[in-house]
Amino acid sequence: MIAWNLISDDPRTVARDPQPAYRNMVSLVLDEVRRGIDRVAAMPESSRDLIQEYRAVQLRASGSSVYLADPQTVNARLQDVVGDARREILAAQPGGPRKREVLEGAVSRDSHALDRGVELRTIYRDTVRDHALTAEYARTMAARTGGRPAQYRTVVGDFERMVIVDREQAVVPDHIVEGSAPHAAWLVTDPAVVAVLAQVFEAEWRRGQPWSGELRARGGVVDTVSGTGGVRTNARQRVILRYLCAEESQPSIARKLEVSKRALETEIAELKALWGVHTLNGLVFQYALSPDRLIDDSAAAEDGPETAVA
Structure with missing residues (x-):
C-alpha cells in the first residue's frame, strides 16, 4: 500500500486519495512498457551486428581454417607447421629467385627435416634456373648424402603458392578477406580441402622439369627486370x-x-x-x-x- 502511495509512512498511518496514486502507477507501468518496446524494436539491428561479428570470427577461426592476417604471423605459423613435419613437405613457390638471407637460413632448417626422413619437394618458377644463389642452394640440398636429398622442379608460367605438410595441413594465400594484407594467408586443416590442394600440387609437379641446381648455359645471367640492352618485349x-x-x-x-x-x-x-x-x-x-x-x-x-x- 505504501508502494502504491495509498497510505503515508508517517508515524501515524493516514489513508490517501487513491486516484492520484492510481494515475502515478499507470504512468510508471506505461513508462516501463515503452522502454520494453524500445528494447524490442532495437533487437533486429543489434542482432544483425552480432550475426556479422559472429560470422567474421567463424570465417577467420573456424574448426578447419585459421586466418593469418600478416606476414609475421604467417611465417611464425609456417615455422611451427614445417618444424613438426613427420613424412612430407610439398612447397610451391611462384615468387622466383630467393634472397640470400632466406636461402642461408633454409639450408639448416630444411636439412633438419630431411635428416628426420621427411620428403621435401619444391616447385619453383623456371626463372630460378638463371639465378646463381637459388641454384647453389638447390645443388646443396639435392646432393645431400645424409638423410634424404631434396627434390626440385621448375614450371614455366604462374601457379598458386602453397605449403602442404604431411597432407594434413596446408598454408595458402588469402583470396577471400576483403582488405587483407598483401601476404595474408590461411592455415587449412580440413582433410578434404588439403587432399584437393595436394592433387593440385601433384599436377604442377608432373608438368614441371626436374632441377638439381644447374644454371642454364648462357653467356650472361640476368635476374632483374632492368639493365638488359636490346629487350623488345613486355x-x-x-x-x-x-x-x-x-x-x-x-x-x-x-x-x-x-x-x-x-x-x-x-x-x-x-x-x-x-x-x-x-x-x-x-x-x-x-x-x-x-x-x-x-x-x-x-x-x-x-x-x-x-x-x-x-
Missing part, C-alpha cells in the same frame, strides 16, 4: 613466349591467360612481327636467342615475406 609477351617454349597449346595458353583464342592469336601475330618471322617455330627460335629470355619478371616478388621452405 612482361605479358614474355609470359606467352615462355608458354610457347614449354610446348603449351594455344587453347591452353588462352585459358591460362583468361583471354579468347582470337585475342591470343593477335598477340602472337604481334610478337611474330616484332621479330619479322612468320611461324611459331621461328618466333620461339628468335626468342631463345634474344636477351628477352634472360629477364626474370618475378624479381619484384622477392620483396614479399618468405615461407618457411625456401
Whole structure:
C-alpha cells in the first residue's frame, strides 16, 4: 500500500486519495512498457551486428581454417607447421629467385627435416634456373648424402603458392578477406580441402622439369627486370613466349591467360612481327636467342615475406 502511495509512512498511518496514486502507477507501468518496446524494436539491428561479428570470427577461426592476417604471423605459423613435419613437405613457390638471407637460413632448417626422413619437394618458377644463389642452394640440398636429398622442379608460367605438410595441413594465400594484407594467408586443416590442394600440387609437379641446381648455359645471367640492352618485349609477351617454349597449346595458353583464342592469336601475330618471322617455330627460335629470355619478371616478388621452405 505504501508502494502504491495509498497510505503515508508517517508515524501515524493516514489513508490517501487513491486516484492520484492510481494515475502515478499507470504512468510508471506505461513508462516501463515503452522502454520494453524500445528494447524490442532495437533487437533486429543489434542482432544483425552480432550475426556479422559472429560470422567474421567463424570465417577467420573456424574448426578447419585459421586466418593469418600478416606476414609475421604467417611465417611464425609456417615455422611451427614445417618444424613438426613427420613424412612430407610439398612447397610451391611462384615468387622466383630467393634472397640470400632466406636461402642461408633454409639450408639448416630444411636439412633438419630431411635428416628426420621427411620428403621435401619444391616447385619453383623456371626463372630460378638463371639465378646463381637459388641454384647453389638447390645443388646443396639435392646432393645431400645424409638423410634424404631434396627434390626440385621448375614450371614455366604462374601457379598458386602453397605449403602442404604431411597432407594434413596446408598454408595458402588469402583470396577471400576483403582488405587483407598483401601476404595474408590461411592455415587449412580440413582433410578434404588439403587432399584437393595436394592433387593440385601433384599436377604442377608432373608438368614441371626436374632441377638439381644447374644454371642454364648462357653467356650472361640476368635476374632483374632492368639493365638488359636490346629487350623488345613486355612482361605479358614474355609470359606467352615462355608458354610457347614449354610446348603449351594455344587453347591452353588462352585459358591460362583468361583471354579468347582470337585475342591470343593477335598477340602472337604481334610478337611474330616484332621479330619479322612468320611461324611459331621461328618466333620461339628468335626468342631463345634474344636477351628477352634472360629477364626474370618475378624479381619484384622477392620483396614479399618468405615461407618457411625456401
